[in-house]
Amino acid sequence: MELQKMNGHAVDDGFDGVEGLAEQEEFLPHKGGAKKDVRFTDFEGKTSFGMSVFNLSNAIMGSGILGLAFAMSNTGIILFVILLIFIAVLSAYSIHLLLRSAGVVGIRAYEQLGNRAFGHPGKMLAACIITVHNIGAMSSYLFIVKSELPLVIQAFLSKHENTGEWFLNGNYLIIIVSASIILPLALMRQLGYLGYTSGFSLTCMVFFLISVIYKKFNIPCPLNEEHGNMTFDDIHHDVNGTDDFCDAKMATVNSQTAYTIPILAFAFVCHPEVLPIYTELRDATKKRMQNVANISIMAMFVMYLLTALFGYLTFYGAVESELLHTYSKVDPLDNLVLCVRLAVLVAVTLTVPVVLFPIRRAVLQIFFPDKPFRWVIHIIIAVGLIIVVNLLVIFVPSIRDIFGLIGATSAPSLIFILPGIFYIRIVPSEQEPFLSRPKIQATCFAAVGFIFMVMSLSFIIIDWVSGEARSGGGH
DSSP: EEEEEEEEEEEETTTTTHHHHHHHHHSSSOSSSSOOOOOOOOOOOOOOOHHHHHHHHHHHHHGGGGGHHHHHHOOOOHHHHHHHHHHHHHHHHHHHHHHHHHHHHTTHHHHHHHHHHHHHHHHHHHHHHHHHHHHHHHHHHHHHHHHHHHHHHHHHHHHOOOOOGEEEEEEHHHHHHHHIIIHHHHSOOOOOGHOOOOHHHHHHHHHHHHHHHHHHTOOOOSOOOGOSSHHHHHHHHHHHHOTTSSOSSSSSOOOTTGHHHHHHHHHOOOOHHHHHHHHBTOOOHHHHHHHHHHHOOOOOOOHHHHHHHHHHHGGGGGSSHHHHHHHHHHOOOOOHHHHHHHHHHHHHHHHHHHHHHHHHHHHHHHTTTTTTOOOOHHHHHHHHHHHHHHHHHHHOHHHHHHHHHHHHHHIIIIIIIHHHHHHHSSOOTSSSTTSHHHHHHHHHHHHHHHHHHHHHHHHHHHHHHHHHTTTTTTT
């Protein structure tokens, strides 16, 4: 087949017939000479490097940050740091595999990589996993809105308890937030436009981190009755059932440790957004996009580590699976915690539209693969997705269930399994034989993801079953 150099990569002109050609034209800006002969689409290098970092960082950072202190309490500090480094490095490597695969065949769409690797079944598999994962991510963000926004309104009204008014009902509030804020942003045609809201969202999370560090030095251990409605001892026995809760553990294992790897994996998944952001990156090359990914992952690694460490050293074994809820045990009307809640609410609300973009692309690939852009379809898919996610959030009992289940299934698929097997199938054997070091690494990488998935799911199911047994069949 004839090869053409494009964006610094070899691009196979003959892939996937008409559909592949359409993908090539849509996603690869023409760089044939100094003058651009044809402008294929608006998705040509409009987003700056900085905005791309904001968007990818925002896609990485989300509700997962609220579960990391809980994860550290169930692994200990040293084991947590080792696992965090491990997941961050592997996440960066999997992005390398994705970009390498995309560069070989001239495709910048996750679903089309699946199509190139395994035909239509591969395309459907990738689209379905992206859809499931991002719906889970959106659900977790809106779950935070559902649980935190009533507490914020309650604090503004100086109420110590929820008195049952409609504006203190989380189910009504997520519907209002979805319709008034998330939907208008989700209707934007290009992801690059969300760089400004992503930057503001990240600023809110930096404020959250600073507040967590500050609170570490202002909350005593153990708590006494003067510091809240519940003693630290009560909180701890509810969570872990042991007494040494003011000692930082370096390494520990308990029944909740099974959730740690899924929570960490969930916290680093940004892979469905990588290729759309690559598509819109100005002067896009594999190296430039890899730098975007590395900077984003490093920044989020630092935020995650500091948030987990100081959150854990504030509450030790008594930290809950959603960190902000633990602060409300201290003082429900604390002004700083109120501001932090607002900041986190703004951050996760502004992240939802970024996460919705890859789901809409996956739905388009499944149902309208050859259709040109149409606003009617664009809007209907966005509205439908938001309605589905709202229904899920209204009926799902716990955010930990979302972190655990999604983190144990789709997260390993997107970080480990799919990038590995796509790389093995797509990179031609003339360039890299199957027994070459890069392909052996990719094979091991996919195998590790599969092992993680099976182990995490097994531990979580065992924990659910044992929890049901302990509670006599109740939740």
